[in-house]
Amino acid sequence: MPNKQHFETLAIHAGQEFDPTTGAIIPPIYQTSTFVQNGIGNFRGGYEYARGGNPTRTSLETLVAALEGGAHGFSFASGLAAEDALLRAILEPGDHVVLGNDVYGGTHRLINKIHSRSGIENDTVEMMDLNAVQKAVVKGKTKVLWLETPSNPLMKISDVGELAEIGHAAGAIVVVDNTFASPYLQKPLALGADVVVHSTTKYLGGHSDVLGGALVMNDAELADKVGFQQFAAGAVSGPMDAWLTVRGIKTLAVRMDRHSANAQAIAEHLVGHPAIERIYYPGLESHPGHELAKKQMSGFGGMISLGIRAGAKAARKFAESTKVFQLAESLGGVESLMGYPSEMTHASVRGTALEVPDNIIRLSVGIENVDDLIDDLDRALPKR
Template structure:
């Protein structure tokens, strides 16, 4: 199936892209190819281009086809983790002396990768509020970066950035515009169609969707950059294994229906929290009170399953995070089960004291697909 088969909707692509039945047996589900090496028909006679498990595997190819189709991109590449995908992209796009302009509300691991791993090799980092396009214009005018990097909705404060507007600013400056689409997924938002150059995913989250497999992915249209990324994928070797790829593919097949339920549940919880007298603020783009609500309504199909809330103090936030029962206290997000996270001491502990630090009174919820009455009851008792 072509990755540009626009005649089929996203839910159909999620089920069928890269998932042709096995021609030998007719098995509707393609087999998992565990082999680390592939027999050759004479020296250099590769069947389907497969030679060695690091350079290529049919199960990984199927996942890459599937992810590219969902994002509407020409090239999809799968990695062992979201950070492995980010690392390869940055090393393919940058050289010492180049600079990344990063959103000030991003996953702590992305900031850590740039600040503590790539900075010692000469990559520069600046931070700006990407949801404020005037601030982005000013930062780009001051010094043109090589990469503009944004999450929208952002992690964990759910800021919304105008992807088309950001892409225009970045391209005028000759920058590569990268959108981390982990929170929204292609079921809700397709950044390439809005002008972005590269889409990044932690497939560990909503794409896998079941909290049982770690992975990452990149999707892009640029042939030359894709070739560089493909070389580093092979040469550095942080590839997804066949079982990881298969589990991710299986998760993706239900992405559309899961994101609908995640969004419905999160919207109901956000509305409840907004009306509660112990909650200072709710961060959820589906609320009319959210400053990015109208923009999110234009560039997203639904508002997603992630939300954050601010309580009166850090002590109250910690107490709430440790008092839920159905919401499990754990890092990560995007699985079918609901999770509660205290970013300051958990997912974003590495950015304490930086421009990307998360306020201590903030708690993040990854709202699952459980019965909404049970989730609301849990949140209510934890607040009480």
């Protein structure tokens, strides 16, 4: 499927050829652990053992690569498994990682608590401050510059192009976690990044029923290294997980349009609410990254964070009082979710420079009727 086709067409057709045996429009799920060889070492279609490859996983990898405009896609059992494979493919003892001071807590934990045991050093920096990033990277030593945009959970917008130039000048591989935006709203590789990472659990799967992660890149040498890690360590997605993710991606474009529209309406409705001291949503003109987001994104997404004026106690009560918004970790599903990052998604970074203020509530705005969502929030929010 040529990448010149539009996103919505690729999302439905890339890697999804009909079954030539039966004509089934949906490719079958290859629920198998091994493949019969046509003679010793003569693999049928290149498949030998499911850890090394499975046609259902291949279809997902082909699809995600096409949507991100990349040459090589890899699917994993979780987003963190994808991140771990990438880091192992790049880093050696003594290497240095620079990452944003507002990254997902699990990413920081992986680098700071696990890879640090192998002699990997890391520093966090405000990615919106290009001068600070320039000072943080060390030429010849910093091997990875890692950013999220929009970031989790404070919705910071980082300039991918400018940061890619800084990272490349230092000899670093520039990695963008594109989970919040999805490839429908943002294409980091086209902006200058080297690798895109996704938790496919979120918007790509889109239905809160599957766990997964993905990497996309253009560099063939790096792809070989990542492929080796995928095969040798084995944290691959199973065929049913891959199939569910593909099914979810088919409606990604229409879902992201609705997520974005609902979130924009909610953010605008909450402006000036007496209980809210700050709304973190790049679709608002008051957001410090609004103009940059307009430049490098085609929409603002479905994630909003709120700073509750009365503090942690009021924030916790609000999080536990909604009916349509469900209190749960994760994001990007069709249903609306609410989280309290300080003690949920970012509990692992409490007491560090990445600590999330305890008055922050994170909303994953779903695709329900927006009036119902607004009514739910209005009923639960403090009156002042």
